[in-house]
Amino acid sequence: MDRLLSTAPRDVALLERMVTLCDDAGDVELAAEYQQRLAGLADTPENRFRLVQLQLDADLIDIKTALSRRVSLASNPVRLGSMIRSSVARNDNQTAMAICEEALARDPSLWDVKLQLAQLLLLEQPDEAPPACELAKIHQRALELAAEVRDADYPLDARPPTVRKPNSKSTRSRPTSVSPSSWASSGYQLARVYR
Numbered sequence: 001m002d003r004l005l006s007t008a009p010r011d012v013a014l015l016e017r018m019v020t021l022c023d024d025a026g027d028v029e030l031a032a033e034y035q036q037r038l039a040g041l042a043d044t045p046e047n048r049f050r051l052v053q054l055q056l057d058a059d060l061i062d063i064k065t066a067l068s069r070r071v072s073l074a075s076n077p078v079r080l081g082s083m084i085r086s087s088v089a090r091n092d093n094q095t096a097m098a099i100c101e102e103a104l105a106r107d108p109s110l111w112d113v114k115l116q117l118a119q120l121l122l123l124e125q126p127d128e129a130p131p132a133c134e135l136a137k138i139h140q141r142a143l144e145l146a147a148e149v150r151d152a153d154y155p156l157d158a159r160p161p162t163v164r165k166p167n168s169k170s171t172r173s174r175p176t177s178v179s180p181s182s183w184a185s186s187g188y189q190l191a192r193v194y195r
Helices: 002-007 012-025 028-041 045-057 063-068 077-089 093-106 111-123 132-152 180-185 189-194
Strands: none
Touching (some): 012 028, 012 045, 028 045, 045 063, 045 077, 063 093, 077 111, 093 111, 111 132
């Protein structure tokens, strides 16, 4: 592949394939390098977003830098949700919490981000045991976030704002989202524990 890339350095499809291969192989830094070249050739919002996400995953940039980049996260909550899920998948809960905090500062109506932040706060295992009052504040904040969502009384079929809408070709007959008002039967860990 590298040989092909050296003979066709401006081949967008080949660069996209290299990014995917490197990312799948766990070489996120190299994937970010290829993605940067790709974004230079095909400057689309999707390519810029993927570049920021890969740079964040590779610890090449911090969360503040990622959120201040040209990607308009506030106008596209799905991308924001993707960043949060990516951080959680890498077990980088601190970054996920920082993204949630920044997202809620920009748009407090993202109820699913509030729930994700509440879950992350409750699941966080600090290296050192914090004082009891600090732990109580963390738990209180998580409960307040969950209460805000519950009090908002979203419809039962409300789709989380940061989740991609299913394709119209999808054959699913039941909704993929779960309203906070039906937490008892949902998969939300926070709701099951603190209901």
